[in-house]
Amino acid sequence: MPRKQVKQNVCPSCGEVAKDPYKTWQLIAPFPDKKMRITVTIFGMFKCPSCGKNFKGIVGKAKMGAEGVEI
Numbered sequence: 001m002p003r004k005q006v007k008q009n010v011c012p013s014c015g016e017v018a019k020d021p022y023k024t025w026q027l028i029a030p031f032p033d034k035k036m037r038i039t040v041t042i043f044g045m046f047k048c049p050s051c052g053k054n055f056k057g058i059v060g061k062a063k064m065g066a067e068g069v070e071i
Helices: none
Strands: 023-028 038-047 054-065 068-070
Touching: none
Parallel strands: none
Antiparallel strands: 023 038, 038 054, 054 068
């Protein structure tokens, strides 16, 4: 099964790509998946370099289980 393509964090107003988030936080899924892994999603706040609008986006995801960590 092919992996999902990583989506860049694009400004919803002008379409410019934002590079690095200025703030990040983690969200831990309350229930495990079928393989008993917990999903940790890392969100970030981005500032558009061209128009200055602030927006949220996903920085990364990790699945943690007994077998190890899958990024």
